[in-house]
């Protein structure tokens with residue numbers, strides 16, 4: 364591919380998905396897009412770029428973006444976020460609300476392992492969650508992964524990465540070589556297509572947002588913009604969960620890290636816990 | 648260094664498992680069947696046992712039941728690793744005192760994942 368093609372393709376991909384591709388990612392573009400070109404009977408990537416410029420390139424454009432996104436995910440990925448959810452986030456929210464509806468958004472849901480892991484954590488709360496209902500919404504840019512998420516059917520390899528076998532026995536049904544998430548867990552999660560680069564205010568306000576392993580692909584400006592808009596879709600006492608390699612530090616003032624809780628952030632509007640405790644003590 | 652006892656009648660499987668588990672800084676002891684494995688445990692209790700189900704002489708399930716009756720035999724984490732991938736069999740192994748279960752074929756990611764879930768790494 365010539366350098367004008369690479370420049371065009373990387374601009375196109377960044378504009379549609381946020382994914383930033385530096386010069387040294389040329390090989391990645393080639394390995395991922397050549398099969399797309401072949402599928403559309405296009406001979407090479409220069410011709411693919413030309414085809415993308417024509418009107419009615421809808422299917423091709425979708426295929427290009429889907430091919431470039433990395434959808435890698437697994438159940439209970441990194442574990443800590445799910446421990447934090449169980450031990451810190453849910454107790455705090457259930458204490459301040461005492462009853463009602465908690466809304467959870469999984470903003471890069473991929474093939475569903477993350478939202479279903481969240482649903483399992485909630486289900487495991489059992490009686491502790493009495494009086495609460497939970498809505499989990501999983502969104503992603505890619506229709507392909509969302510179809511897989513809705514089918515909720517996973518290979519033997521997929522269910523063995525991250526998922527303890529007792530939870531597999533409890534919440535999945537075996538069907539030959541594949542395993543499907545049971546209906547009671549599936550019904551807790553709704554999936555919708557959504558591009559984080561576009562306006563998402565129509566989704567409403569959330570108490571908990573998981574936005575993991577997607578911001579890493581964006582440039583700083585895009586990260587700042589997405590995080591600022593996320594903050595507006597969250598309750599003042601809401602929690603944001605980022606991936607292990609992501610942070611808000613140096614990127615936005617909208618959230619602040621929670622001391623001692625890796626990957627967990629609170630809206631900057633929330634007064635920090637320590638000063639408030641301190642105030643209570645000195646007053647009372 | 649902690650030790651992992653790899654019990655499988657296939658030398659190929661033992662070799663693959665050894666390579667992966669050694670990288671996680673365990674020393675490996677191998678056994679071809681349940682009886683050999685039990686002998687190792689009587690001599691020196693391992694920290695973890697990676698255990699096949701179908702083996703001649705003494706199968707995995709019988710080994711597990713015997714192991715748990717030995718002095719100190721409740722300590723090792725036992726991870727079944729077998730082609731018996733039916734939900735009923737998995738449940739049976741867990742009731743018999745296994746800590747985790749790997750359905751063959753496995754890969755490095757799965758072994759690492761199961762070792763981390765059982766708190767070994």
Ligand SMILES: C[S@@+](CC[C@H](N)C(=O)[O-])C[C@H]1O[C@@H](n2cnc3c(N)ncnc32)[C@H](O)[C@@H]1O
Nearest residue numbers: 380432434436471473504505558559575576577
């Ligand atoms: C690596 S996966 C992360 C999945 C999961 N959150 C996890 O941590 O395991 C990244 C996902 O982000 C999605 N994605 C990429 N760009 C996006 C965008 N602009 N808007 C919404 N989703 C996007 C991809 O389709 C992919 O499924």
